[in-house]
Amino acid sequence: MNAVPLTSIVIVLADSGALTRECVEHALASDVPVELLVVDNGSTDGIPESLDRAYADDDRVRVIYNRANLGFGPAVNRGAAQARGARLLVLNPDCLIERDTIRRMAAHMDIHTGIVGAVVCDSHGRPDPASRRRDPLLRRSLSTKFGGKGDGGIDIRGPIPDGAEEVEIVSGAIMLMPRPAFDRLHGFDESFFLHCEDMDLCRRARDAGYKVILAGDVRVLHGKGGSSRHRPVFVSRHKHRSMYLWFRRHDPAARNAFVRAVVWLGIWAHFVLKVPAQLLRKRR
Secondary structure: OOOOOOEEEEEEEOOOOOHHHHHHHHHHOOOOOEEEEEEEOOOOOOHHHHHHHHOOOOOOEEEEEOOOOOOHHHHHHHHHHOOOOOEEEEEOOOEEOOOOHHHHHHOOOOOOEEEEEEEEEOOOOOEOHHHEEOOOOHHHHHHHHOOOOOOOOOEOOOOOOOOEEEOOEEOOOEEEEEHHHHHHOOOOOOOOOOOOHHHHHHHHHHHOOOEEEEEEEEEEEEOOOHHHHHOHHHHHHHHHHHHHHHHHHHOHHHHOHHHHHHHHHHHHHHHHHHHHHHHHHHHO
């Protein structure tokens, strides 16, 4: 009987909140062998240190201190560099997996698979549309923004199948990858500080000939990130920057200089318009 391979779980923290402890507990209760690499991006909430103390005698857990916020993708890459597993699970600290989550996601892997995602749900069990999406090409983004009908937008409509579905993008909140595929793709592109790095990785995986799979039969509870609540403008600024970076890298429409300029102006105008509401919510 073949031994079950080790899965290295990489969790990135940046003042991510108390749910992180529950996330770690759930991950360690997995019914497959796991190790946890908790990578801290300069948190000040004491959570990384408390985890370090709580699991000091558990050799499955390592806390890696960056002492600064390097961004999500760079932090994952640093965790992966110390990982020993044959598979990597990138997991948000506000996601709670079940004992069989990794095993069931891995069941959808074959030699052609680069990334497996799961259906991330809110506390009411509602699936997040980001669980499965199409590349956010300009024409699709405009269709989604202006309520276009049909299947021309970013979101994939219709029921989620109870099994594997090949898609263009899965949510970066939970991504399972064979280690050789992650290494061949050189991990996350560190040009993306925050947001869109998952879309970029999925696109590069497909371009390299790998399949991106949604495990439609695996549901994961996804809370709301503490970092976004504490620093909404900071997060939003990087999100908008990453949106433009993805557009420049992957959208054929970006070859046109005039279109590039219009998209750049549109993205940053959208950011500026959102700032007052974000500051107001932070005060509340």
